[in-house]
Amino acid sequence: MNLRVETRKPREGVAVIALSGEVDVYTSPRVKQEIVDLLNAGTTKLVVDLSGVEYLDSTGLGVLIGGLKRARERDGDLKLVCDNLRILRIFEITGLTKIFDIYRNESEALEKV
Amino acid sequence: MNLRVETRKPREGVAVIALSGEVDVYTSPRVKQEIVDLLNAGTTKLVVDLSGVEYLDSTGLGVLIGGLKRARERDGDLKLVCDNLRILRIFEITGLTKIFDIYRNESEALEKV
């Protein structure tokens, strides 16, 4: 029903933000804050793991787009992990698969970030 | 969101009705029909397995009480299987633990029926 945000740093300058639950107009400000805090603290290579996300709306997409933009401005990057077909479909419908690098699992994303 | 009713006959005269989903004012008529059909066909020793039930309301309780009464009228019985604390609590609140024999698993209920 709600959103859980769990962040870990597998190596210097790299963070994995694992989301589970619903990313919507109510919860996505928390995701934005987490991304902004990491970037401001100098962690600019981000992996956002959407594996546990069952609902993602346009507000959540906006936060991810904003995060990607801001990460790149700081010579970082933002990669996504997602294997849920429903959620992948939302990226396809909105044309965002062209903008985001989306991986099936976390280790692949961590190799590339 | 809905109810699944699956019946099997492990031995002559005995049926296990396994319910999963929601037993409420909308779905419980199907449970009643299943019980009535079995009793009319001479299967009077019934085990109703509530292990997969996430929601049970007073209409569902009424159907089970009616089933127990009718089974006993035909020298049969109706035993329940339930290990969900939420559902067990509903039987306790309504005092129905005094009327029903409730077992933790199906094999125990089948021994006793």
Added chain:
Amino acid sequence: MPTSKPLAQVELCIPSRPEYVGVARLAILGVASRMRFSYDEVEDIRLAVGEACTRSIDRLNGSAAEGHTISLRCLIDANRLTIEVTNPLVPAAPKPPPGESPESLPEGDLSGVLIRILMDEVEAEESQDEGTQVLRMVKYVAR
């Protein structure tokens, strides 16, 4: 019963038919899980609301006319949730048995027992003027 203006209000109207009680239960699940209730308390509220809707349907099925509506009003406060379940008072609805006051839930019936135990306060009201029957239920947060 609480009387001050609630912080927020959610209203739902459903047809008085068994297949729509699930819609009310889902909506109330959304309302209650955004408050500071425990998982068990949310489940209690969901069951009580389902029972209240089922009672309304039962009453209306005694009526000749089709197409009745049940309305739910959720009054959300910091420390409590009040839910009013209202159905129209229909002419053909079965009369309460003699000696039983219309303001009380009939004793001995399973749904009445459940609602009373699951909720902290329960009150039934019949308004001839407005032509409605209302069941008002309150659950307190962290009592």
Added chain:
Amino acid sequence: MPTSKPLAQVELCIPSRPEYVGVARLAILGVASRMRFSYDEVEDIRLAVGEACTRSIDRLNGSAAEGHTISLRCLIDANRLTIEVTNPLVPAAPKPPPGESPESLPEGDLSGVLIRILMDEVEAEESQDEGTQVLRMVKYVAR
């Protein structure tokens, strides 16, 4: 857009605040899953309704006054579900940019793109007389 009388109708009013959009999504999940929609279609409808509510909240946040309400009306037919999401037309709401008709969803925004693709018919309407903005969406069963 369909015009005949629907088989059944469900109405919901929620405060125009982010935490209540989830209540609308749950209620619509209940309505849609009782129709002959596939799992994916139910999810499409749920997302579209969430987006429509989010748009209403965005518009109303441009207004000075607090305490606005979003109302949803679900018109249920055998072969289709029509959902109307209505918010009050508030004075301080941002005007649509010149050249863009108020009946169309703004192009290029993610929520507009989603709603258009997820639903079969979409129509926006502004009534100065009633002081409302309505987004009307239709999804057909087994097209």
